[in-house]
Amino acid sequence: MGVLWSCLSRLECARCGRELPADRPAGLCPDCHGPLLARYDLEAAGRVFRPSDVAGRPTSLWRYREVLPVQGPAGVVTLGEGWTPLVRLDRLRERWGLAELFVKDEARLPAGTVKARGAAVGVSRARELGLRRLVIGVAGNAGAAWAAYCARAGLALTVFMPADAPPGRAAEARLAGAKVILVDGSPDNAASQAQRAGAESESFDVSAFREPYQLEGVKTLGYELYEQLDWRPPDAIVCPVGNGAVIAGIWKALNEMETMGWIPGRKPRLIGVQAAGCAPVVRAFEEGADECRPWADGETVARELRVTDPPAGFLALQAIRETGGWAVAVTDSEVRDAMRLTASTEGLVLCPEGAAAAAALDRLAQAGVVLPGNRVVILNTGTGFVDPPGPTEALPVVRPVQIPPL
Amino acid sequence: MGVLWSCLSRLECARCGRELPADRPAGLCPDCHGPLLARYDLEAAGRVFRPSDVAGRPTSLWRYREVLPVQGPAGVVTLGEGWTPLVRLDRLRERWGLAELFVKDEARLPAGTVKARGAAVGVSRARELGLRRLVIGVAGNAGAAWAAYCARAGLALTVFMPADAPPGRAAEARLAGAKVILVDGSPDNAASQAQRAGAESESFDVSAFREPYQLEGVKTLGYELYEQLDWRPPDAIVCPVGNGAVIAGIWKALNEMETMGWIPGRKPRLIGVQAAGCAPVVRAFEEGADECRPWADGETVARELRVTDPPAGFLALQAIRETGGWAVAVTDSEVRDAMRLTASTEGLVLCPEGAAAAAALDRLAQAGVVLPGNRVVILNTGTGFVDPPGPTEALPVVRPVQIPPL
Numbered sequence: 166m167g168v169l170w171s172c173l174s175r176l177e178c179a180r181c182g183r184e185l186p187a188d189r190p191a192g193l194c195p196d197c198h199g200p201l202l203a204r205y206d207l208e209a210a211g212r213v214f215r216p217s218d219v220a221g222r223p224t225s226l227w228r229y230r231e232v233l234p235v236q237g238p239a240g241v242v243t244l245g246e247g248w249t250p251l252v253r254l255d256r257l258r259e260r261w262g263l264a265e266l267f268v269k270d271e272a273r274l275p276a277g278t279v280k281a282r283g284a285a286v287g288v289s290r291a292r293e294l295g296l297r298r299l300v301i302g303v304a305g306n307a308g309a310a311w312a313a314y315c316a317r318a319g320l321a322l323t324v325f326m327p328a329d330a331p332p333g334r335a336a337e338a339r340l341a342g343a344k345v346i347l348v349d350g351s352p353d354n355a356a357s358q359a360q361r362a363g364a365e366s367e368s369f370d371v372s373a374f375r376e377p378y379q380l381e382g383v384k385t386l387g388y389e390l391y392e393q394l395d396w397r398p399p400d401a402i403v404c405p406v407g408n409g410a411v412i413a414g415i416w417k418a419l420n421e422m423e424t425m426g427w428i429p430g431r432k433p434r435l436i437g438v439q440a441a442g443c444a445p446v447v448r449a450f451e452e453g454a455d456e457c458r459p460w461a462d463g464e465t466v467a468r469e470l471r472v473t474d475p476p477a478g479f480l481a482l483q484a485i486r487e488t489g490g491w492a493v494a495v496t497d498s499e500v501r502d503a504m505r506l507t508a509s510t511e512g513l514v515l516c517p518e519g520a521a522a523a524a525a526l527d528r529l530a531q532a533g534v535v536l537p538g539n540r541v542v543i544l545n546t547g548t549g550f551v552d553p554p555g556p557t558e559a560l561p562v563v564r565p566v567q568i569p570p571l
Numbered sequence: 572m573g574v575l576w577s578c579l580s581r582l583e584c585a586r587c588g589r590e591l592p593a594d595r596p597a598g599l600c601p602d603c604h605g606p607l608l609a610r611y612d613l614e615a616a617g618r619v620f621r622p623s624d625v626a627g628r629p630t631s632l633w634r635y636r637e638v639l640p641v642q643g644p645a646g647v648v649t650l651g652e653g654w655t656p657l658v659r660l661d662r663l664r665e666r667w668g669l670a671e672l673f674v675k676d677e678a679r680l681p682a683g684t685v686k687a688r689g690a691a692v693g694v695s696r697a698r699e700l701g702l703r704r705l706v707i708g709v710a711g712n713a714g715a716a717w718a719a720y721c722a723r724a725g726l727a728l729t730v731f732m733p734a735d736a737p738p739g740r741a742a743e744a745r746l747a748g749a750k751v752i753l754v755d756g757s758p759d760n761a762a763s764q765a766q767r768a769g770a771e772s773e774s775f776d777v778s779a780f781r782e783p784y785q786l787e788g789v790k791t792l793g794y795e796l797y798e799q800l801d802w803r804p805p806d807a808i809v810c811p812v813g814n815g816a817v818i819a820g821i822w823k824a825l826n827e828m829e830t831m832g833w834i835p836g837r838k839p840r841l842i843g844v845q846a847a848g849c850a851p852v853v854r855a856f857e858e859g860a861d862e863c864r865p866w867a868d869g870e871t872v873a874r875e876l877r878v879t880d881p882p883a884g885f886l887a888l889q890a891i892r893e894t895g896g897w898a899v900a901v902t903d904s905e906v907r908d909a910m911r912l913t914a915s916t917e918g919l920v921l922c923p924e925g926a927a928a929a930a931a932l933d934r935l936a937q938a939g940v941v942l943p944g945n946r947v948v949i950l951n952t953g954t955g956f957v958d959p960p961g962p963t964e965a966l967p968v969v970r971p972v973q974i975p976p977l
Binding site for chain 1: 630631649650651654655656657658676678679680681682683715718719720721722723724739743746747748910911914915916917918919920954955956
């Protein structure tokens with residue numbers, strides 16, 4: 166063979182460990198209905214794929230192609246995603262005595278959301294495997310992202326989305342040609358509807374953790390983060406947790422990089438942040454449980470976090486425990502304060518979910534989870550202006566003065 | 572001296588050619604009130620600054636530091652701006668028989684707008700020159716961008732913005748600590764108010780073409796575009812024209828790169844696109860005039876293009892004529908059609924201004940300005956979801972079906 170492209174070798178159930186071939190479409194584990202994960206021949210990859218090889222490649226997530234599932238360049242559906250900046254917060258850092266504080270700013274992705282990583286890889290792989298019609302249940306952002314990539318790939322998409330998701334997200338998905346169906350209730354309800362629609366039709370359900378490949382796109386966050394830090398591990402990575410893909414994806418990247426000998430065994434603490442109004446992972450963490458119980462009536466301004474029964478809750482809990490991390494919930498009021506603080510001191514307008522992660526720093530410092538001198542990365546998972554931050558009572562609005570034109 | 576940083580040498584009036592020192596704050600030309608341009612020692616730069624030097628630098632607009640005005644790394648105020656992707660439109664390309672068609676997607680910048688380039692460099696240089704309080708008149712996007720960078724730099728900012736600008740933009744600027752004053756009428760009225768406020772206070776007016784440095788940020792678009800095309804010139808670059816900074820900035824970059832021997836003398840056609848409801852540059856181009864006459868009552872869905880008396884209209888006209896380019900106006904209906912077409916065939920949600928540029932391709936092909944086999948770049952100047960594209964009568968909304976949760 167010529168140049169090594171992907172080292173994808175098989176699928177593996179994250180719950181029972183059953184292995185499946187990766188050369189045909191696969192949803193959940195046929196035995197236990199657990200989520201499937203993509204596995205690679207990391208020994209082979211580790212022999213030929215080194216950080217120094219990656220350095221000169223194009224600045225997109227496809228630079229990590231050996232650990233992505235797509236089988237060759239013809240399979241790549243791309244809108245130029247990945248390599249989002251790590252923005253230094255040198256003023257805010259001082260508040261907690263940190264040595265370095267960064268925001269990994271996923272607002273700079275297509276559709277303004279980290280979901281674009283999953284959609285890019287998920288749609289590419291779906292097309293490569295011959296799928297033509299997809300269905301997905303989302304909180305909001307993923308609908309816009311998947312619609313964009315499906316349009317580009319020529320795949321048909323139906324999006325189930327909560328009726329109270331930001332209206333712009335539904336409008337964008339429709340603009341890109343997707344069929345959008347609004348659903349009463351939470352993102353979990355939307356996902357249930359998508360599952361039913363997938364089972365009753367020729368459409369394949371690509372909701373989070375119902376197919377294995379989107380997580381591969383999300384995990385590139387972890388690779389990028391390390392590469393952008395010149396492979397010096399941070400002490401903590403603070404992740405908002407909705408369906409759990411971001412924290413599970415980063416954890417998967419850390420394990421892969423360790424196996425390939427790219428990074429040392431010591432891993433940063435992975436910290437999961439949820440909203441006080443919808444915190445199933447935090448509750449399970451505090452109870453010492455391995456699984457989440459569904460949360461009743463999730464409600465928070467951080468709408469992407471309103472996942473009451475996160476499909477990867479158990480993976481998020483593993484990631485947190487195995488890295489010596491923490492799980493913490495913040496209130497909507499803390500989210501709003503963090504948005505204001507970060508915007509006014511650092512010029513960065515975070516999305517509510519990213520602001521939740523930033524808001525957690527006070528609690529993490531109090532609990533001694535984050536220590537003075539630490540190097541910390543916060544994930545901002547999307548743009549703050551999908552759902553414009555005002556004029557609402559939530560924000561400190563200076564009433565504008567109407568003055569006549571000259 | 573050690574490593575060469577900036578080759579900034581002086582300022583020069585774009586109208587009368589008067590030269591001024593670049594080491595203190597400067598607004599308009601003291602003689603003729605024309606806009607000042609930053610000039611560099613390009614001979615010196617050309618000897619030591621080569622495309623191959625740039626290749627390995629960080630992927631931000633600061634990679635072109637020798638032709639930027641900031642005097643050293645300590646002066647840089649950055650949110651990780653620049654190096655936005657060139658996205659291929661391989662399906663749409665075929666509609667006009669083009670060899671290659673790209674969108675330079677400026678939606679990926681901080682605050683989701685090309686204005687972030689100008690704000691990054693403008694704010695950095697303002698702080699370096701000792702300014703503490705700024706005032707600016709904007710169409711909308713620039714308000715959010717300048718507020719973000721001023722917050723980061725610790726500068727005070729007052730933004731004058733049309734009362735009918737997207738409310739999210741005012742909210743973001745306030746969130747970042749700027750004072751926002753809404754003004755009846757056009758962006759020109761906002762700029763007039765800012766000028767008066769600047770004259771009557773200790774604040775320095777940084778509205779477009781009232782200070783020389785933001786254009787330096789915008790011009791990096793031209794450098795990036797060429798570098799991302801491996802220095803092979805495209806045949807045409809299609810630019811939406813509001814205040815004229817994008818097309819004037821790209822033209823300045825082309826001339827600088829030619830002087831440094833980076834690119835051949837043959838330049839791509841620079842094509843200016845305006846909205847039929849506000850087209851002072853197109854009218855002047857068609858009349859063979861060197862200057863624009865103010866447009867009465869500019870109105871268009873592409874709100875950033877509602878500049879009735881563009882301060883760099885004469886520079887836009889020069890750029891267009893000296894490159895054998897063209898100026899063309901498109902209707903709001905064409906803008907909406909182009910948004911829908913680009914989103915549904917390529918997965919890219921353009922802002923209305925970028926959609927105006929895309930919409931112009933039909934007319935340009937009909938007029939023979941863009942030919943089959945050409946390589947063309949369209950500038951998408953910002954995100955399409957600042958001002959969410961629906962639910963309005965403008966978009967093909969599929970009425971969502973309300974279905975009960977399972």
